[in-house]
Amino acid sequence: MVGKESKVDVLIVGAGPAGLMACNALLKAGVSVRIVDRRAAKVAAGQADGIQPRTIEVLQSYGLADRLLREANQMHMAAFYNPGPDGGIELTERVPDVTAPTARYPFEATLHQGAVESIFIDSMATMGLQVERPVIPTSIQLSEDERILKDPQSYPVRVTLKHLGTNEETLETEIVNAKFLLGSDGAHSWVRKSFGIEMEGEQTDDVWGVVDIVPDTDFPDIRNRCVVHSNNGSCMIIPREGDKARIYVQLNDKSAVDSESGRVDKGRIGPEQLLEVARKSFHPYTFSAATEISWWTIYIVGQRVASRFSVHERVFIAGDACHTHSPKAGQGMNASMNDGHNLAWKLAQVIRGWADMTLLETYELERRKYARDLIEFDKKFAKLFTGKPRTEKNQDGVSHDAFIGIFQKFGGFTSGIGIHYQPSLIVNTTHQSLAKGLAIGQRMIPHTVIRAADSRPYDIQDLLPADSRFKILLFTGDASQSNQLAQVQALSEELDRPSSFLHRYTPSGNPFSTFDMLSICATKKEDFDLNNLPRLLRYHWSKVLLDDTNTDLNSKQESKVAHDFGISPAGAIVVVRPDGYIGTIAPLSRQGIEHLDEYFASFMKL
């Protein structure tokens, strides 16, 4: 039975964190999108659970962080245990879990994957979209006609979907014609295999067990992130929402691995054995499960990256479909969500007709490089976990200092704060020297600014929501000085020329449908007069900010934003991409506008 045939701009296969992030973002951007999943229900327990500081910032840019923070546990401290003189473990050190100096949320949030997925699913429901499930894609064709592939309004992807009933019988077969397809269908990705994309890299020998429990223990750091190196093996604790904790244990004997297939066999070992291993590691502390075990698994660490992330910029893969690594550094769900975040705005701009198809090439460029870096890091990090601790008897073991050195050195990386996209169409570093405190290609640093009209303090990140618009930040210097004001007025006239990017790429006639523009003036809030700024720079009263201290009582904030960003009193223009990353920087002058004209001309359409 062949059923209906339909069209959609973007079809997403796989409703895990990568697919849901992209789907919610596209939906918010008004793009026509559908998302299907082969599972009859979302994951109920277990799976990934760590949300890194940068990912919380990203969720905040979609208005979703409040709920995450209400539901999640927070890890502020990491504790390290090593063998003591009497053979049992003892506390070596406690250090802050997050060491990235600019993290807006200086902790990791932990919440099980199903609850994270619900945040997206509920947000999508308020925009009328449900995940269609259980639905299995059975065939896929991509046009090879260059002319069709180059036309962003064509539908070159043709997918057959089988809608299943609760007993797996086929209720309906449907053909979907899509402009774009996203395969976010997990480590065994059907989309990836359909296009013969290889996974590069290898499997390690490390076998680990994971178990989610409510622990009954006198171990004093059960609510901190813990790394335990004992003479009986390594283990790691991730405290979770409520009284739950997740325990990772290293399995030294290979009895759980089928020697022929090289795969783990969950029939050969059970959660009780995992707890027994943990119990030995925790000696002399007592350790058991207070309630039923809610989830457990065993896995071999594999470290692989897909050879390509896209096929003709029409089919994309994201999340576990294109990178797998150990869960030790807590990156899995984060890398996946950030894949979706990186792709969604680019698709939205192309589908709206604002940007050229070439913009989509930056997805693989940016995210594949990141995935490879992640695996390089993971190899170093996983090795430290697996190694025996250094003791009196074992001088070749891993010392605590070596471990903590790596742990803190890679703090920027594990937190996600340090993600740095390389120069490309959309990352232009020509004028990096104008703001040495910012890094072009990195995310905009959080900082308090004061809204001029009402002296209300805002984090500048909250003025840069993920709304598909590029943000033009004009650091004007002190516009109450007549020289500087003259500069600003001249700039405003340049911006208002019909040939400037602000009007050139906004055929609707409203530049602020495509760009948002904020002015940050270095003037005291007690003296500032909005009327002095050119009208274009205050198209709404909320768009003018002051680079002034927050003088709300009790506030100890004393730094100044331009100073902290390394911007001189002459000012500068900072362009922030729709995903919160800095695209380019330009001088506050005619040349600056010319630089921006060129920047946007490289990927935007007339």
Added chain:
Amino acid sequence: MVGKESKVDVLIVGAGPAGLMACNALLKAGVSVRIVDRRAAKVAAGQADGIQPRTIEVLQSYGLADRLLREANQMHMAAFYNPGPDGGIELTERVPDVTAPTARYPFEATLHQGAVESIFIDSMATMGLQVERPVIPTSIQLSEDERILKDPQSYPVRVTLKHLGTNEETLETEIVNAKFLLGSDGAHSWVRKSFGIEMEGEQTDDVWGVVDIVPDTDFPDIRNRCVVHSNNGSCMIIPREGDKARIYVQLNDKSAVDSESGRVDKGRIGPEQLLEVARKSFHPYTFSAATEISWWTIYIVGQRVASRFSVHERVFIAGDACHTHSPKAGQGMNASMNDGHNLAWKLAQVIRGWADMTLLETYELERRKYARDLIEFDKKFAKLFTGKPRTEKNQDGVSHDAFIGIFQKFGGFTSGIGIHYQPSLIVNTTHQSLAKGLAIGQRMIPHTVIRAADSRPYDIQDLLPADSRFKILLFTGDASQSNQLAQVQALSEELDRPSSFLHRYTPSGNPFSTFDMLSICATKKEDFDLNNLPRLLRYHWSKVLLDDTNTDLNSKQESKVAHDFGISPAGAIVVVRPDGYIGTIAPLSRQGIEHLDEYFASFMKL
């Protein structure tokens, strides 16, 4: 037609801010409650709109502040305009709007009354309760039998309710028997009049107009709270949610007042005239309404307090039913909500059988004193508004310095932070000297503390929710010192005696159903071991806090809580009432427990 007869613990007449606050709190406490209102729908626009800093803290203690802060505008700055040399107004000064040094939310929130009411109504709906409307009470009887009045489980209040249809026809008549009745039915309170309670005080001559608009203006402080003293009269601006603003204008001619009745007649003047008055005051700035006027009114300032707030502690009145004053200081909705907040936990404790009926006497004691203070303040404040500004020609006018002096002097009062309940059954100041930084009878001061188990920073106020329980805060000093630990262990044993208040007033056998207990230890989080504290002091891992600095990166918080509260290294016990006010303080010793035994014996029941 006489319909059914029913019973309820608390019947609330009038679903404005006072009634809704009490209703939501009682519902959360599990008390059987109903609320009726004569209006067919909640207010759609206008009315009160200012939420003071302390009221935001109170809403936070019920988990309702997040939504308020999402929806409301914030006023951080107050601007003052006076006549300039050329006759038009000019900016004299901008100062922080909130000057109370311990305000957790250092701003006023503005949101129209209907939206504030919705916060409660939606919260109540999640607990299954709706406001019944339109419903009119037609008769009320209160038993005069002493024996019945003294039995907290009796139903001495008998009210007849008429349920009306949309055309005001009577659909049903019902008799409700209630243990307690709350009349929160506004300035013309039917409940108050039914019991012949007098309003004391008088009406002034001041006539003011109010109009809610989206302004079209070049006035630079339209998003700040503004006080404008012009030669053409006074006016005040309250910026609101979205682009709205509320303008108060002083009406110098008395043409809107009916000279016979002394009442305002809205037929004699319209919103256009109010805007015309505003336009003259704002000269030389332009000023008009950009869209339709959403609400307007005219009023004469009356300053009155009811002679009683309760009848036999069975019938209570709250909100406008017992105090009216000018809206200048933005107190109306705040005083009303805080009446409800003060009464609800007392009713809940009596109805649950935990506390004696005498506890209810403290409602009138505390709230009537506050209402009288409010009116004294309002008289001084309103006079300054009404007075002519001091100019070259008018040396008798009110000077800006005099105005700002009063404005800032009363900052603690207007913010609600300074509310100070006098000694009573539940406010015992014997040991005030043990914590000079706290004031017994005032609300617990917000302060960061660090949770021992996971180093997560919390505001101490968030650990003191409005959940009907008294909170026992044990400031233990540095329990890692053996001397101090011995003190703490001895204290724990005292607390665990069957005759201590902790067991004496908790017949269910679980002391923590009636009391919550938190320990605040002056130990560094890097060194602290939970296992060292007596078990009673860590009945759940979340109950132990550290008086340590927040070492999350970027945090500049350096103060220590015990030091800031004036508590010595020997420690102290602070008792916080269910409404967040400090009830008493005691030494960290056997005598301290004896003091608490006496404190709770004075109003709790065996």
